[in-house]
Amino acid sequence: MGLFERVTSNRTGAILIAAALLCSSGQSQAQSQAQSSGNGVSNFFGTIFSGQKVAAQPATPSPDGSPPPWSGEDGASGHPLMTASAIRQAAANFQNCVASMWPDAARRNITQQNFERFTAGLEPDLRIMDLMDSQPEFTKAIWDYLDILVNDNRLAKGREILAQYKPQFDAVEKAYGVDRYIIASIWGIESNYSTQVGDRNVVRSTATLACIGRRQAYFRDEFLTAIEILNRGDLRPEQMRGSWAGAFGPTQFMPTAFKRYAVDADGDRRRDVVDNVADLIASTANNLRKDGWQTGRSWGYEVVLPEGFNFMLADKSKAMTIAQWQSQGLKRADGKPFPDTTDKAYLLAPAGMQGPGFLMLQNFRVIMKYNPAEAYALAIGHFADRLRGGPPFVQPWPRQERVLSRAERLELQQLLAQRGLYKGTPDGQFGGQTREALRSFQASIGAPADGFASSDVLERLRGR
Structure with a gap:
């Protein structure tokens, strides 16, 4: 939920980490605003493995410390609603657009008084248009990101959290059957244990995206659901701060995900996934359970x-x-035996023949529903194992490999397309289609068909 753009899924938290990682090799910023909605871990991993777009790292703030303004430029996607003129035109109509959503709000039993209260004075945040359509340049490999996400400081904090809130974790495991270490892992990777949750006004962000840009239909629902949450009284306006795409709270719920999964664990008649730890843990567990979590089973x-x-x-x-x-x-x-040889799994080899392989079970697929990127889910699963006392991965990563630039990734796809192997639109984003095309090319030249985009395979494609 979380290094990848999660505009199409529940969260955006880990996204923040990715952007932060791009500008620093030190501590990760698990929730700035780079995720699919902000800045995150999810975004980066999605780019490598799922073909999702990653949000850009934040621009340099103004001298007075205020957020940078919109660039005033066309979006990189080329979508007609992301041209500078279309953005300006939609921004000029922003107040009318927000007001036009009142009938839909009324059908959701939102009072007119509350609708007007929570939308009063709203102005569009046009900087979001730059974040939504950015084309970042990544310079780190998956193993570097895993090193940063699963680090000693975060592990130590995670163990403190598990001890501090043991009664809440006990109750949630009993009620939902979801592993406490997975929940603690999501909490740690999405927001570095509530220290980096994003600071954008969720109502303003979702209203902006509901009225401006290429994802208006999707964000209209998110905006109206955000107003529903406030109308019901689950959260106060000041609590709804998050990523630029609207994900909020320590485990990064989009408003519609909150509506589906949030629970009142302590009986105070509020579902508070921001400041109430019992509700936060239970709601995250409920999300995983409803997505098909198998109690007592590993992720892979x-x-x-x-x-x-x-x-x-x-x-x-x-x-x-x-x-x-x-x-x-x-x-x-x-060297241990597999607990159940009847389990079904698929094989993930993110670094091809040069790195470790992983057999992924049902619970891995569930984590991917939380954030649809294999590398994100791998980080969550591994972090959870480390929290319960497990060791680091046994096999080494190919750290000697140079990471391809975005221009090189784009060139690689174009060269594969020229050979009739890649059927998608070259965009520099590597997903399943790219890996399949790479494997076909490697097989055609008698090389191990592992689908790993190394600098060597790019040179072979160039015919040098």
């Missing part, structure tokens, strides 16, 4: 791949039982 296993392994099998669509994977020569990296 680090595995060692045999020499000569057929990487065409490393595909989300090619799930097999653990027993079938074992017949392909896969073994757990820690």
Whole structure:
């Protein structure tokens, strides 16, 4: 929910981390505003593995410390609603657009008094247009981001949180059957344990996006739901601060996700996922449970791949039982037996033959529903394992590999397209289509078809 743009999913929190990581190799900013909605971890990982767009790192603030203004430029997406003239025209009509949503608000049982109260004085935040359509340049590899996200300081804080709120975690595990370490991991990665949740007004952000730009239909629902939350009294206006896409709270709920999953765990008749730890933990657990969490099961296993392994099998669509994977020569990296060989899993090999492999189970897919990026879910699962006392990954990452620039990623896709292997629109964002095309190219030249976009494979595509 969380290094990737989560405009189309529940959260945007981890997104903030990604942007922060881009401008610093030090402490991550798990929620600035770079996520799919702000700045985050989710955005970065989504770019590498899911083809999602990542929000830009924040621009330099004005000398007086105020947020930077809108650039006044066309958006990078090329969408007609993201041209500078369309943005200005929509901004000029902003007050009328907000007022036009009153009938829909009334159908949601929002009082006219509250609608007017919570929208009074709203002005569009046009800086969001730059964040929404940015095309950032990433210079870090997945292993660098995992190093930063799963670090000693965050692990220590996570263990403190688990001890401090043990009664709440006990109650939630009993009621929802969701692993406390996963919840604590999401909390830690999305907001660095409530220290980086974003500071944009959620109502203003969602109203801006509901009236301006290329995602108006989606954000109209988010805006009206944000008003519903305030009308019901679950949260106060000052509590609804978050990412530029509207995600708020320590585990980054979009307003519609709050509506679906938030619960009142302590019986005070408010669902407060911002300042009430019992509600926060229970609501996050309820989200995971409703998405299909399997109690007592792992998210997945680090595995060692045999020499000569057929990487065409490393595909989300090619799930097999653990027993079938074992017949392909896969073994757990820690040497332990698999608890249940009837479990179905798919293989993720994010660094190809040069890095570790992972068999992903149902609970991994559930984490991906929280944020649809494999690398985000990998970070959450691994962080949870470390919180419960598990070791780091056993196998090394190919840290010697140079990360391709965005221009090089775009060129790679274009070269694959020229060979008739890549059917998508080249955009510099790597997802399943790019990996499949890369595997086909690698196989055609007799190289291991692992789908890893190395500088060497780019040179081979160039024909040098």
